[in-house]
Amino acid sequence: MQDSRLRGNDGGKARIAVRFQERNFMNEQENKVKIEARTLKGFRDYGPAAQVVRQEMMRKLEVVFERFGFFPLSTPVLEYKDILMGKYGEDEKLVYSFKDNGDRDVAMRYDLTVPLARYVAQNQNEITLPFKRYQMAPVWRADNPQKGRLREFMQCDVDVIGSDSPLADADVLACVCAALDAIGVTKYQLRLNSRILFTAFCESMQLNQEQSLEVIRAIDKVKKIGIDGVTAILVERQIPEPAIGQVKKYLALGEGDSALDGLATQVSVSLALVADTMRNFIALLKQQGVREEVIVFDPSIARGLDYYTGFVFEITLTDYPDFGSVGSGGRYDDLLSQFSNQKLPSVGCSIGFGRLFEAMEDQWVTSASLIDVLILNVDPAYTGLYVLLASALRKEGLNVDLYYQSAKFDKQFKYAEAKNIPYAVIIGEEEKSAGTVKIKNLQTREHVEVKMADVVSYFKSKK
């Protein structure tokens, strides 16, 4: 236990072990006050059934991200506090930060975007651009859990750093759509817009920057407050009347192809070029394999005004309209400027892993069957046989559990049921002497007798 690295990399049990030596050998815990086992508000465990689903989701997402040429990146949970500060506006107060033992100001990861920027800036001489990375990892926000928000939740980001080609935007979006398809989410809408459209629109109305901001902010609210609500805001903010009229026309376009066509014909001819860019981008998305029916041009989507610089998008679930977006992102060019003089055009998307999990948890959990076979423990005398059989089945790629104690059948079946195991293998005296095995389908309650030598191939055929 003297090797310096052992404590850092060996298991926790080793560490506990050493330290327990220094405590009283007598079992003093017996008389100790028990500590209430509980989790913090806004934090949750994912028990076996849920975690099986989450890991399955993660694996499927990883496969797709890599299929599109994105590499994984892992960054630490703790960062110097100054790396995170100045990035999140008033939400900065939601960052978990503290002084560590060395009196350093540290903070827990609040998102995956700032660590990405830090990583790229720190390694800019080694990185080959464009840098395509994905990262799936928890982040922490001291949000109000009363509102149903978790304080620890998984983020799942795909970004391309260092390319201004629309191919990069299309790559990110096609990848995210393929990722959703891969986890069985097929009914979604990819709602697209472009910051450049807003710029062109505001220029066409000859608005100054401040007015432009007001207009864009108001348009972004139309789904919640309607066109009249938007108009009321603009009147209140003293936007010139002709501009308000234009905004009404703009919002009356609605969404989809007709809205795209209407930009130049019904709002301003100066928007024709932007509309063409959007059409080309949509064509590119289709070539990339994004299904035509999921693509929706939505001129009301604004997203971060100081952040995004090109295409912006939100993904919503068709069957869960109240769920909000399960993915969002866009093109942004200032990510790195906070850490470096290098300016790198970038585009990225965050998938709302937690929300997708919530949407899918029910249907997945009930069907999840991690273990294929439970070998029952009928007679301790046959333990060797049970163990050998378990070992043989595992070598063939089956997930096998073995009941440790020779308990009553009832108890063993209940165990199988609790773990959603579909088959039980029974070898008692009768079977042993006949050289057979009883295989019980725990769903149908039917069973078959199979020769001992054929058990492995029986289950292989079921796999």
Added chain:
Amino acid sequence: MQDSRLRGNDGGKARIAVRFQERNFMNEQENKVKIEARTLKGFRDYGPAAQVVRQEMMRKLEVVFERFGFFPLSTPVLEYKDILMGKYGEDEKLVYSFKDNGDRDVAMRYDLTVPLARYVAQNQNEITLPFKRYQMAPVWRADNPQKGRLREFMQCDVDVIGSDSPLADADVLACVCAALDAIGVTKYQLRLNSRILFTAFCESMQLNQEQSLEVIRAIDKVKKIGIDGVTAILVERQIPEPAIGQVKKYLALGEGDSALDGLATQVSVSLALVADTMRNFIALLKQQGVREEVIVFDPSIARGLDYYTGFVFEITLTDYPDFGSVGSGGRYDDLLSQFSNQKLPSVGCSIGFGRLFEAMEDQWVTSASLIDVLILNVDPAYTGLYVLLASALRKEGLNVDLYYQSAKFDKQFKYAEAKNIPYAVIIGEEEKSAGTVKIKNLQTREHVEVKMADVVSYFKSKK
């Protein structure tokens, strides 16, 4: 953006986006002092090449854990501080703890064992026993990074809660050995001992509890200080001379089968029963598929005196003797008693993920090739073709990257080289008009011409 859950589950970009609106629309970052991009001491990024290897390791380990019937569990990074306190002796000072925004004392996960105990106690009415779980997740220790220890590192634990059957011990060990085999670590030793052997041995010498502790602690040090060193300690601690003589005999046994045989014949006949138990356990391990040559009985291994209650074990790499153990664990019965009156016999093992990664990083990273094909961007006019081909290959399960800009060949080849991509697909004017595709093997620098229609099947055959 009003949906309450959106902020909690949608991507970080959404959050940033909203907040950036409230900042100055003018790009004030231009003139800002840049923040130095750096990581905290004891923390590190895992860049793409390393992270590919780590994820590959994790996936392989997960498959094996599930093959042995272990389910995944995920617990939060932050726990109430009192959950962690009183568990790690003087190492408690290494726990990252702080007051959160709600003035709660919270602490970052220090190992995976205490959260497991907390989880089981908290859910004891819902959990079906025995509870078999694995967890792979980072933990944090404010250790001295000068000694090569990371402050954030991955733990990887497999435990069975609620069974006193040796089958459970064998299950854990067979699982861990199969896990090592699965990640290509085959040259290791599984060094076994039993706390019950120490108890029997100390009883045979008629030592009291305090003396027993001294003797066991000294024996545990024999690999570092030799038999003479152990003797010197025991003399200093005034252990009776006959006992010291017995300890010498015990240590002179060495290790392996001969040592096991010698327990009864050369040390004390009262150890015959314990020796038999060990023999039966070793037989069980072999039945479970553990290779005979890796199993070594090692009577000097003690591990945590107040923690372990039965079999104890350490796994060492044969080719890396200085590396220390890459896995350790044993049977322990008091895990839950800190949170609940329930007493559950348990057994578990921690795999030293970080150390195994270090041992294997070199050999894996050089061979890792995540992306199968790079489609070169020769002529922007053919972009649609490139994109369609990328999409077709991805649908067939190939990992495909597409160069976004039509840069010089040299630059594109360098990109492929940096990402370790084995093949490049070239479609220029010549190929386009001939209806062919040039496929270049980037290692051999050779190329073949393939009909456009045959590209997909060409790569499928390479897969």
